[in-house]
Amino acid sequence: MAKRNAPExxxxxxxxxxxxxxxxxxxxTTIETDAGINSKLPPIEDIPEDPPPRKExxxxxxxxxxxxxxxxxxxxxxxxxxxxxxIDFLDNGGGDCNYCQGRRDPASSDNPLKAVISLQNDRETxxxxxxxxxNELVAAFxxxxxxxxxxxxxxxxVQMEKNFNDSEYRGSKDKLEEDIKTIRDMFxxxxxxxxPKERE
Amino acid sequence: MSKFKKKKSGDLPxxxxxxxxxxxxxxLFFFMVATTMRDTTLMVKNELPFADQVEKLxxxxxxxxxxxxxxxxRYQRQFGKEARVQLNDKFADVSEIKEFIISERESKREExxxxxxxxxxxxxxxxxxxxADIKYELRKAEAYRVNYTTKKGSATQNMQ
Numbered sequence: 001m002a003k004r005n006a007p008e009x010x011x012x013x014x015x016x017x018x019x020x021x022x023x024x025x026x027x028x029t030t031i032e033t034d035a036g037i038n039s040k041l042p043p044i045e046d047i048p049e050d051p052p053p054r055k056e057x058x059x060x061x062x063x064x065x066x067x068x069x070x071x072x073x074x075x076x077x078x079x080x081x082x083x084x085x086x087i088d089f090l091d092n093g094g095g096d097c098n099y100c101q102g103r104r105d106p107a108s109s110d111n112p113l114k115a116v117i118s119l120q121n122d123r124e125t126x127x128x129x130x131x132x133x134x135n136e137l138v139a140a141f142x143x144x145x146x147x148x149x150x151x152x153x154x155x156x157x158v159q160m161e162k163n164f165n166d167s168e169y170r171g172s173k174d175k176l177e178e179d180i181k182t183i184r185d186m187f188x189x190x191x192x193x194x195x196p197k198e199r200e
Numbered sequence: 201m202s203k204f205k206k207k208k209s210g211d212l213p214x215x216x217x218x219x220x221x222x223x224x225x226x227x228l229f230f231f232m233v234a235t236t237m238r239d240t241t242l243m244v245k246n247e248l249p250f251a252d253q254v255e256k257l258x259x260x261x262x263x264x265x266x267x268x269x270x271x272x273x274r275y276q277r278q279f280g281k282e283a284r285v286q287l288n289d290k291f292a293d294v295s296e297i298k299e300f301i302i303s304e305r306e307s308k309r310e311e312x313x314x315x316x317x318x319x320x321x322x323x324x325x326x327x328x329x330x331x332a333d334i335k336y337e338l339r340k341a342e343a344y345r346v347n348y349t350t351k352k353g354s355a356t357q358n359m360q
Contacts, residue, residue, distance in 0.1 A: 015217070018224040025231035035254040036319065036349035044339050068359055079359055123329030127322050128249040128358035130331070131348055135251040135355040142253055165258055195332060 037131070037138055058109050060089045060117045064133055066124035079132055086140035090115050090187065099148060099186060112144070116190040137191060144187045149179075157183050244269035244286050249324045250353035257347055262316050264304045264343075266297065268330060269323030283326045285334065294333045301341040317345045324358060 062082070063071035070077045072085055088108070093100025095110030102108075109115035117137055121130055145157035153160070157180070163169045164176050246269050257263055267286040271279040275291075285292050287300045305313050318338060322331060338346065 011221070014221040015224055018221050018228055022224055022228045022231065025228065025235055029231055029235045034257045034260070034349070035352065036257065036347040037251055037253060038255050038317075038345070038347050041335055041339050041344045041346060043342070043344065044336075079356055121328050123327060123332070125328040126324065126358075127326040127328060127331055128324035130328055131249040131251055131324075131350060132355040132358040134348070135253050135350075138253040161255075195336075 037134055039134075054114075054116065055110070057094070057107055058114045058116060060086065060109070060115065062117065062119050062133060062137070064119075064121040064125050064129055066122045068126060068129040070133070079136060082133065082136045083140050083143070086117060086137055087143055089117075090140060091144055099151075101147075112187045116192055118192045118194065120194045138189075141187055141189055145183050148186055149183050152182070153179050240265070240267075240286075240289055242267065242272070242286070243275055243289075243291060244271055244284060245323050245325075246321055247324050248321060248349060248351045249355075250357045251348075251350040251355050252352065254350060254352060255347075257317065257319060257349075259315075262308070262312060263347075264301065264316060264318050265321060266300075266318060266334060267321045268334065269326055283323070283330050285330070294330070294337055297334060297337040298341040301338065301343045305343075316343065317347050318343050319347045319349045321349045 061071075061073060065071070070079060070082065072082060077085065088102060090109065090112050091100050091102040092108040092115075093102050093104055093111055094106045094108055095114070097111035100111065119133065119137070142158060149155060149157040149160060160176060160180055160183075163171070164173065164180060169176075244267055246267060268283060270276075270281055270283050271291070279291060285294055285297065287296065292300070301318070305316060308316065320331075320334065322334075335346070338344070
C-alpha cells in the first residue's frame, strides 16, 4: 500500500495576503476625532424692552475682529494673556465673595455669580480664532473650578466630571452629582455670545 | 588536509521570514480594530481647529454631525468656493438644518431624544457668519447641546 502524505500547504504567500489587507486598512483608516468643547446654546427668547441692568464692571467684553485680533476690555491683548485676564476678572470678588482669591478690586467684578463674559465677533472672523478664544475662556473657568474642587473635595473638577461619566466608577454618583453642582454654582459658566456684527 | 574545516566566510545565513506573517497580522488586527468607517463622505474641506479644554463625546449613537467648510476641490466648479454646510451625504442650505435635526431626533427612542448632542465639525478657515447662522438654526430646532469638535492641541495654533 502506498503511504500517502498529505501535501504541505505552502504558507509563504500568507504574508502577501496579510500585507494586502493591512495596506487596505491603513489607507481606509481615519481615526475619528470625537472630542471637543461642549457648549450649551441659549433658547431663543424675545428680547425684553429693557434688559435687567448689569453693572458695567461686571461685564468682561472680549472682541475678536476679522483680522483675528483681540480687544479685551477696550485694550488689545495677545491670546496667551487672555486666560489669566479672565481668571483675574472672575476671581476678583470686589463685592461679597468668601471663596475668591483675587485682588478685590472695586473696579472689577463683584463676585463670580454676577460676572459675565461677553464674547463678540465679526461675521468675517475665522472659526479657528473663535474656538481659540472660547478655549481660553473655558480654560479660565476650569482653572477656577478645579481650584475650588481641590479645596473642598480634594480632587479636580475635570476628574469629577470624568468619574461621573464613567460607568465603572465605584462610589456614590448622587454625591458626586451634588458636588459637581456645588462647584458649578460657585463659578457658573456665564458666557454670553452676541450675534456677529456685519462689517460696516 | 586540515582536521578542522574552515568555516565558509562571507555568507550570511538566511533570515527566517516565517514569523513575518505573524507580525503583519498583528498590525492588521490593530488597524482593523482601530478603524471606524466613515458613514458619510466628506465633501467639504474639514481641517478642524485645535483646543485643549476638550471633553470626549460619549455615546456615539446620540450624536448628530453637521459639517461646514469650503467645498472640496472636485466640487468647487459646481458649488463655488464659498463655505457651505454638509448634512449626511449632500450639501445643504442652512435653512435645512432644522428639518434635519427634527428627522434625526424622531429616529431615536423617545427617552433619548433630549440627550442628543450636535457635533459641529467646522473647518478652521470658515467665517463666523455661517457658524452663527448654523447656531441660530439649532436654537430654532431646540437642539441646545452642541460640541465644537476639535483636534487636541494648543489653541494658539489656530491664530497662525
